[in-house]
Amino acid sequence: MSRTSVLALRLAGPLQSWGASSRFTRRTTESAPTKSGVIGLLAAAAGIQRGDDEHLAPLAALRFAVRMDQPGTRIRDFHTAHHGVTGASMPLSERFYLADAVFVAAVEGDHALLTGLRDALRAPVYPPYLGRRSCPPSEPVDLALYEDTRLEDVLASVPWQASAWYRRRHRTPQALTVLRETAADESAAAADVQRDQPVTFDAAGRRHALRTVVTDSVSTPIPSGSGGPQDAHDPFAALEALENESA
Structure with missing residues (x-):
């Protein structure tokens, strides 16, 4: 009988963009990493080629x-391009990103x-990126591999991964939002659906199916290297108050 484990990832970088849908020249981003984007990251690290659906299927079957x-800030950019053959200008497009965001993603499945995926992240065939190739991670993605456990337990215990500057400027939140797939033995009555279940990444026609997503929350774990919960005192509060008064 196979063992069930969980691989946790830290997704942090100056920019991220996790699009679940795009229409014409408007390329949006979700507020959190999509399953399709994270499975694509893992597949690239493992060297799985686009269109190799046989090797993609076990990754797509992982629970996510x-x-x-650290929610980050949504920003908009305008993108210009020229046709590679004719040199003609392409239509101006809008592209949306999350700036300064940090997420903990996790996949649950066969140990x-x-x-193998953890080892691939440490020596990737193709470099990882956070939704788009223009969005590299700011540090290694691999966080830890947890044996004989479940998604819910890992996300409730992994230390808060917010950046040091963010922790200095913000009080520790009481809870962190978790978006997770329903378990096999769990009712999906209260779940939402999202079309980001990867079926194929073939460049000739990518396809995604629906999956069920439950919104939960967990108490914020103590950050790594912290001696306890962050003090409610904010040393930047006085400076920010002065800035507001002079504005």
Whole structure:
């Protein structure tokens, strides 16, 4: 009987963009990493080629969840391009990103498969990126591999991963939002649906199916290296008050 383990990832970088849908010249981003984007990241690290659906299928079958440790700020950029053959200008497009965001993503499944994926992240065939190739991670993605456990337990215990500057400027939140797939033995009555279940990444026609997503929350775990919960005192509060008065 196979063992069930969880691979946790820290997704942090100056910019991220996790699009679940795009219409014409408007490329939006979700507020948190999509399953399709994270599975694509893992597949690239493992060297799985686009269109190799046989090797993609075991990754797509992993149960997925993401915890929002630092929501970031949504920003908009305008993108120009020229046709590679004719040189003609392409239509101006809008592209949306999350700036300064940090997430903990996790996949649950067979221990041997996750061990291989963890090793692939440490020596990737193709470099990882956070939704788009223009969005590299700011540090290694691999966080930890947890044996004989479940998504819910891992996301409730992994230390809060928010950046140091963010922790200085913000009080520790009481809870962190978690978006997770329903378990096999769980009712999906209260779940939402999202079309980001990867079926194929073939460039000739990518396809995604629906999956069920439950919104939960967990108490914020103590950050790594912290001696206890963050003091409610904010040393930047006085400076920010002065800035507001002079504005």
